[in-house]
Amino acid sequence: MRQRLLRGANLYSPHPCLAATIAFDDDGAVPPADAAAALGRQLGAPLPPAAGADIGQLVAQVALMLQRSCGHALDFAHSEPLAPGAAQRRVVIQYALEHVAQRALATALDMVGAAMRGDDYDAPAALAALHALSLALALPPRIAELAGRARALGIPVLRASEHADLVQFGWGSRQWRFVDAPLADTRLLTNTIVRDRLLTRALMVEANIDVPAGTTVGRLEDALRVGRRYDWQVVVKRRHVGGDERQWRCAGEAELTAAFALAHAGGGDVVLESFEDGPLAVVAVDAGGARHASAPVRRLCEGAAAKLGLAEARVGVVDTRLGPLVTALGGAADAGVLDAAERERLLLAEPDQGRIPLIAVTGTNGKTTTTLMIAHAVRLAGLRTGTTTTQGIFIDERIVGQGDCTGYWSHRAVLGSPEVDFAVLETARGGLLKRGLAFDACAVGVMLNVSDDHLGLDGVETVDDLARVKSTVVAVARTAVLNADDRHCVAALARLAPGAAAILFSMDAANPALRGHLARGGASVWLEDEAIMLADGAAARPVIGAAAIPATVGGLARYNVANSLAATAALHAAGFDPAHIGAALSTFVSDAATNPLRSNIFAVRDFHIVLDYAHNPAAYAALGAMARGMAARVPGARAMGVVTSPGDRRDADLRRIGETCAAAFDTLFVYESLSRGRPRGEAAAVIADGVRAAGGPGHLDTFGGAAEAVQAAYRLCGHGDVLVFACGTAVSTLIEAVRAIDPDGAAALERQAAGEGSGQGGV
Template sequence: MKNHDIRFLEMRHLRGPNIWTYRPVIEALVDIGTLEDFPSNTLPGFVERLTSLLPSLVEHRCSYGERGGFLRRLAEGTWAAHILEHVTLELQNLAGMPGGFGKARETSQRGVYKVVVRAWHDEVTRSCLQAGRELLLAAIHDTPFDVGATVTRLADLAERKLLGPSTGCIVEAATAKDRRIPAIRLLADGNLVQLGYGAASRRIWTAETDRTSAIAEGISRDKDLTKTLISSCGVPVPAGRLVDSAEDAWVAAEDIGLPVVVKPSDGNHARGVFTNLVARNEIEAAYLAAVEEGSGVIVERYVRGSEHRLLIIGGKLVAAARGETARVVGDGQSTINQLIDLQINSDPRRGAAEEFPLDVIDLADNPVARLEVTRQGFTPDSVPPAGREVLIVRSGNHTDDVTDAVHPETAAIASLAARIVGLDIAGVDLVCEDIAQPLDGQRGAIVEVNAGPGLLMHLKPETGQPRPVGRAIVDQLFPDGADGRIPVIGISGSFGKTTVAQLVARFISLSGKCTGLACSAGLFVDRRCIEKGDSANWRAAQRVLMNRSVEAAVLENGSTTILAEGLAYDRCQIGVVTNVEPAAHFGPYDIQTPEQVFTVLRTQVDLVLPKGSAVLNAGFPMLVEMAGLCDGKVVFFAADADLPLLAAHRASGQTVVFVRDAQVIVAIGDEETPIVGLLDVPLTQGGQIAWQVDNVLAATGTAWALGLAPEVIRTGLETFTAA
């Protein structure tokens, strides 16, 4: 048994829809070697060891569709590749990537399988597969394996590589079933994301959008300027001014009236903000600490009450949270540092990473908390008497949702402040004693207006209900149900794809739209060649979809692209399959049967939007069978006008394209529209080149499905010549 091994022969990142699923996956070619002769029920003690390492495998339903289904498969006997699939998925789940698609399928080579798992991130999922192999072999060989350390390592990697919680909640809201706005991550390890395609797209970067003004962001960073602007419009702010020294800070405090707040003029995340200061030594010490956090220091009136964060999106209050007060209670034995770790930092919601809603408190790195402790007569190493309460943070993380309690006048004032600064998304910080009452009666005030506010506090509040802040941002970017889509035309098949793609791009350009074309002849935008050579691939298609001048995208997708990379788009308006010759696809990627070819080419049809169309060659039974998989309409084309399928299809009110008397004709029911005579189409040499006639019909059907005028189609065909 010690000789058993599992080897990865190859790993492919299918970055878009593929033959397995609509989502990105890693497809691993796995050789299980001698384990092909040893299913799980023949390995003594293996099942018990595996389930003791990963007890949560009991939640995997597998083919039985019930809790414990996978354990049942283990007991009955299943193969190592299938087990690797489930172990990898569970490691991803434990590392913070729940759910996901998985498959394990035999190849034509004995003992070699394709193991497919949902890829939240290429590097992360590859690491999970490698860790899954190591865990599986440890269970087989009865050797130690540290699951906890492995999950921690994978979770740390995921935290570094996956979208942060603020960006993630926006993307999740955009791609939800009721919106289906496509998303493209523009930085592999960053939070810059494009929502939508081409000219209809928008961009986000955490809680900032392409509508977030650079001027507004600059204003928000300058706290004194922000106060000046919003107070001039009647927004209540605490009196205060910039100071240039510790002595000047004390002078300002005397002028304003004690107590005061000392804070950086351009800081963020409440770093260096000292509140409720009354003594000169405190104010001067606070100045020295605050000046390290920014380029200047402000002294302003201390406003009594709790700090609140109001999230304003598109001029409307979407969420509000109240800040916490952190305290410890002495036990007569522990130092304040120890009490903080025992009573505050032990909270599982606290952590240094962005995914944690609460921050870890460390007096060594927090001069504000350190001063608070000093003001009460303690040091970090002091042991307070049993029962003595020590304030650590006067106003820290915003933990309690108070959205429903915000007084309408206060919400309106916060919205006004955001508009004055010019922010489309703003975190407005205000201090008051009762958020349910107007600010005026309690001398409440707005103290800051922040760009790029964190959203986690509203997604995971300590008390109260989470707020759909991601959805609010999406609705602002894409109002009235807009989906961020441009017409995307995907073209697949065995032959003729490039010509059809060029024809369709020609038609759309003639209609006046800036058209992106990625095909075997190159990459083109608005008929200008951007890149020569074969561009019928994922990378080139992504470049088209990322180009914000492109109003329509025509993308050629051969079977190799689908099998090796996945498609670059989630859905398309038009999906074309020109023809099919199964033998032309045999060989690479273990494709050996017509049924497998069907699975590859149907991917293009599967992606057609409900309001879109599949354009299919009626002369091929395999393609006729694909018609039933289309969520939208179907346009059939064939040179033979008498093909029974065409007659039945047009009789049902559907569109067909055919040739009669050397004329290209589009027909729907009893209505026929002549498009062009083949004698006037140079590409077909007067109709003599049969396969070019098919290409013309496919392109014509596509243009018709796009709603292009017959005159545009005719002009395009009469003036197009093959390169």
């Protein structure tokens, strides 16, 4: 059984859900309808009629009823075949507590299996175990009551984990934190948290700050189990800071047993941490201390201090290369200490329901660049901005996490940061399918476009399926920004929440959907005579000329003109005026240093190289159009493409990429990148078949890797040519490939990649 915890609004429901793939033997001795009736008697209430007709629905309804028996008010259960005619079912059930939902589903599978076979099943014992688990994980009554009142007011409620009673109410700089203790403290609960190693660890993990692997235990047998997992290389500490601050470093079972007895003396949980992790991790945070000069350490400590709301912090850091370090530095100042009653009163009176403005951006192409455009404009307004992209997590311009950060946990890291006044979150298909949204609502949801990409994965078989996934973002938005040139985006109007507004954008001033929206008094943004225009129930106003936006490459990068339209609409919806939006777009820099792999343009010798992450037909068509426009400036110059796509795409998708590239480029070099289950070279061969079938350019070569393809294309480049290197994984891939055949050219690329005169762009 494969499971996914969809922790927020998702493809199936606006509520958190557990999605699982189950396989069931339909050849049981008891018909499903009779099994459903028997299960209803065991559970003390009849199951819905649908449960007797479908084995997946039967499992889903039993799992839902088991959770209801724990006092959880839930009503959504869904089942569908994994594919047409497939025996496997996808079961989706709403939940209140993750661990309870997982146990309920496992119990439901056992109960249904026994009922279908006609076997006896000890339902009372199973129910008792489930109820005990639910009770153990439930919030204390005082915090649960406060959480209910906050939710009724629309205030977001986020629990640090189901094993900790720390609850965050609200987002970013407007958040409050509470635990089950009637103590005077700051709105961030700073004084309480820094004295509790479990709560400190939970917040460091949420903030994407490295901490050693570890856990909290209350029994020796659990401590020994953890010790074995860490190969007996552990540090033992008391959970609560204060009094005896001794720590014990253990290297064996006997040492751990003795250390646990000392740490556990007088009661209280014990923290165990591995000391083999590294290279750099936070192990403690409190106030005051000495300074350390290492820049990476200081960045780590600044994040830790700010997360806890400390104006001055002493942060303990372990570096396996250098040993223990301690630094002191400024964090985010807090508003002061308040008694518990006053903290509750102020929370429940929190302006804007404790929410910071949140703009979420989704679509097939253009997400990263549009996200960065919007975030740049927000920062120019002086607001502390939290941003997630495929490159990382950023608080203002400080990177706090690296990699593809477009899903649930990255978004939660931003929304949980006290340093953030405004969130701009790139939201990708994968994150939506794997974890759902990290937010219940957003001020602005942007849906840029939908085209064939990643089809045949995770149950997404068609572009319509993909559009349904991506429209999850705009379905929870107060204002949806939609591309009027894309029928899937226009269709998403039907998914908007009651009372939500919409802003349409279009590259065509005469677009029928846009004109109709304008006629009905709706706000719209469009391109007219190469200028971005904005109307919102009044006369249209110009914002900026497309060619004045550096990322559009003088207007040739039409996809970045479209991205600029979307950014304009989103910023307008968030309350920014046209003058500010125009100024922001005119100063937005998108190059290899600030927006790598998004149409980074390099001048080398007497030609240009465009580096881009393009890997689907729409992106290749857009890149080819820009390259041809650039090459047209020099008589006889060519648009040359070094292209690929990962092997997990379907044959038809790879051929379509080949067909698109055949029309987009004058010369093609197809290479194998990520085979992903295919024989090495097969994906490139299928793309090349598509090129030939479309009667592609006269020059077509295939290669086993990127370096050989880039080098072959580079050698053929002449005066004015534009070479597009697509689906690259890093700027260094291009530089190192060129270095092997032209060291001086590689040096020029290196200087530009560092921000010394590099060009702009970005699909």
